[in-house]
Amino acid sequence: MAIEVKIPTILRTYTDGAxxxxxxxxxxxxxxxxxDGSHPGLKGRLITDEGxxxxxxxxxxNDEDVRFTGSLETTxxxxxxxxxxxxxxxxxx
Amino acid sequence: MLTxxxxxxxxxxxxARRDHPDEACGIVAGPEGSDRPARFVPMLNAAxxxxxxxxxxxxxxxLYKELDANDEEPVVVYHxxxxxxxxxxxxxxxxxxxxxxxxxxVSTRSEGETEFRSYRxxxxxxxxxxxxxxxxxx
Numbered sequence: 001m002a003i004e005v006k007i008p009t010i011l012r013t014y015t016d017g018a019x020x021x022x023x024x025x026x027x028x029x030x031x032x033x034x035x036d037g038s039h040p041g042l043k044g045r046l047i048t049d050e051g052x053x054x055x056x057x058x059x060x061x062n063d064e065d066v067r068f069t070g071s072l073e074t075t076x077x078x079x080x081x082x083x084x085x086x087x088x089x090x091x092x093x
Numbered sequence: 094m095l096t097x098x099x100x101x102x103x104x105x106x107x108x109a110r111r112d113h114p115d116e117a118c119g120i121v122a123g124p125e126g127s128d129r130p131a132r133f134v135p136m137l138n139a140a141x142x143x144x145x146x147x148x149x150x151x152x153x154x155x156l157y158k159e160l161d162a163n164d165e166e167p168v169v170v171y172h173x174x175x176x177x178x179x180x181x182x183x184x185x186x187x188x189x190x191x192x193x194x195x196x197x198x199v200s201t202r203s204e205g206e207t208e209f210r211s212y213r214x215x216x217x218x219x220x221x222x223x224x225x226x227x228x229x230x231x
Contacts (some may be wrong), residue, residue, distance in 0.1 A: 008157075009166070010190040056188055058150050065150045085157055086190035088136075091116065091145035092174040092182050 003031060003076055006083040014039040023082075028059065029072040031082065046084070047072070058085045095195040095211040096225045097121070097130050097169070104133045106207050109173035109199040112138065116146040116173050117199075122160055123168035129230055130168040130195070138172075145184070146172045169211075171197035179208035181219050189214035195222070 002022045007015050015021050021039065025031030036043035048054055052072070059066045060083040066074045076082070101121055109117045118138050121130035134156065139149035148156070160166060170191060174182075179198035181189070189196060192215050200208040213220045 008190070010192060056190065058153060060150075060154055063154060065154075067150070083154065083157075085153055087147070087150075087188060088118070088120075088153060088170060089140075089145070089147035089188045090172055090182065090185035091140075091142070092177045093144050093184060 002078065003080050003082055005031070005035065006081070008084055008086050010086055011042065011045055011084065014042045014045070025076055027072065027076060028061065028066055028074045028082070031076055032072070056087055058087050059083070060085070094223045094225055095130075095169070095197070096128075096227060096230075098229050099226055101130055101133050102209065102226050104135075105169075105171050105197065106199060106209065108135050109171075109201050109207065112173070113201045114143045114175045115141055116143065116175060118146040118148065118172040120156070120167040120171070120194075121169035122163070122165040125164050125166045128168060128193075131230075132165065143175050167191055167194050169197050170194045171199065173199040173201055175201050177202060179210040181212055181214060186214055186217055186219060189217075 004020055005023050006020045023031050023035045025034045032043050032046055046054055046057055061074055062081055116138055119135040122132040122134055123129040136148050136152060138146040140147045179200035181198060196212045196214050198210050211222050211224045213222060
């Protein structure tokens with residue numbers, strides 16, 4: 001079961017500069033655990049201490065923002081494509 | 094230092110003025126590794142707020158696909174502050190995640206003059222840099 005995961009510039013320090021890596025898992029949560037095994041530290045940049053997805057990152061499964069598909073419980077299947085992007089946001093406060 | 098051409102500079106300021114009192118946001122893309130802001134891409138502020146900005150998540154994905162296909166990167170990430178100075182807020186710093194980008198802040202708090210300042214934001218550390226406006230890139 002291979003799922004391609006696209007990695008943003010800011011997180012490529014964890015992937016030896018690779019723009020995309022392969023992972024496995026039946027849910028997004030399991031995939032992130034799997035990725036953290038091969039790229040230690042990655043999980044901490046994606047998931048908060050409370051165990052939810054960080055608001056600083058957007059994660060898409062096949063172009064669908066996972067916030068609308070069950071977040072970390074989003075189910076995955078072989079051949080799915082996952083994209084991680086840093087949220088672009090800010091403000092004057 | 095940020096080197097930017099006059100037309101792009103003017104386009105950023107015009108966008109900030111147009112969306113005032115809401116915050117305006119966007120990027121200027123350039124060839125990867127060139128450090129040259131070449132393609133102006135105004136974005137919609139999905140928050141439509143005078144104190145917050147956020148790229149819509151679908152727009153963000155579309156933008157990065159485009160950049161990827163063109164071998165481009167965001168050379169400038171800009172947004173406006175509409176009632177405060179053109180300096181990164183704590184929120185701006187916590188979200189900043191493009192280590193190669195120039196973070197441009199425009200303040201439209203004064204009707205007469207527009208502040209236009211540029212920063213590097215890496216690992217939460219803000220460093221202001223000079224802005225050089227050129228007629229065109231050599």
